[in-house]
Amino acid sequence: MNWRWIASNLDTIRDALIQHVQLTGLALLFGFLIAFPLALLAIRWPRLYTPSLALTGVLFTVPSLALFILLMPFTGLSMATSLIGLTIYTLLILFRNIVQGLRGVAPDVREAARALGYSRARQLFGVELPIALPVIVAGIRIAAVTIIGMVTVTALIGQGGLGRLFITGFTLDFTTPLVVGFVLSVALAVAVDLLLVALLYWLTPWQRGVRG
């Protein structure tokens, strides 16, 4: 480890980290904004579920670099290419877990909400969504950790967050930037994962003590 390199490149490292967080956060946000309505449609019309799962599953199978490149004719070497690709990768995990979570709500709970005169929207956001939260957050955790690793690949198409440090290390034949990028990427994944666990704990006070 060359500590002097780290000290003199703090700005580069900080920018890479910021871009990494941005790409991850935006991909999760857009992924959720697409997967949530899709999940509601799949629950309303169960016939949509299997095709939606198959489509997101096929997209998830395509190797990340290939997917990014297939987007390039439309969006070029821009941040949009990375962002669209990363968003596509979140869809399978988020869609599957949102549907599973909402389907896991006990029918008598749903009936009780209806009997109390809840509107459909209030029933969804006030009753079903809170009950489904543990499964949905479990999906967000998997998606977040997966995306954090995948952002580094976008270094090959001009973005990359901490992945840029991998390229720097490769080009200079120098392990320090690589180790810095690697350690920060894993640390970011662990931190985001723990943050989501804490968020779930905070959002579901009735669950405390029920599960470990």
Added chain:
Amino acid sequence: MNDAFSELLAGVIRWFGDPAHWSGAGSIPAHTLKHVFYMLISTVIGALIALPIGIGLGHSGRGGLLAINITNIGRAVPSFGVIIFVFLLVGYGLVPVIVALVALAIPPMVTNSYVGMREVDPAVRQASKALGMTGWQRLTRVELPIAMPLIMAGVRTSAVQVMSTATLAAYVGLGGLGRYLIDGLQLRDMAQVLVGAILVALLAIVTELLLALLQRLVTARGLRGRQGSAE
């Protein structure tokens, strides 16, 4: 549709149509075979290591914390970084790259086979014990067949992941279809890059479908229709 786009599309079609790309060392069939070879060898070696561990832990009920979390840990490790790290440490070599691919293939197979073994209904376990089956008989005739769908789901996840990472490993010199992507990006030859991306995507989808079929074939008839993944 604009001119640049149709120009690019024509370039891709020309590239596919050129007979020079269909025979010889750097041809599409040669690169595809290499890619499949890397995927097979890494997944098979990974399975030979991971499945006995996952199945053994699941059968004995020990080491669950490790078996379940190893996939989460593996997910946080950026495989692109692992590949470059191996390259910087030992230089380019087929063996180091394959070792890295094997290491990345292990976690999903350990977790899925562990969960598959743990999900065997305790009543079924007891019934097989009551029938006087030995430990080995219970494992091979009762528990393994029931766990098979999840074990295969793990193999599928690993194989697809290895295929993706093998593509990235072209960056440090590995052959296979990743060459088209990496070389094309370097040369700014978009037609070649797109050809590579299309081939890699198709190969991954075909692999996934074949493994899904295999998963169905190795699943006992009475269990079909309840396949899934422990991811």
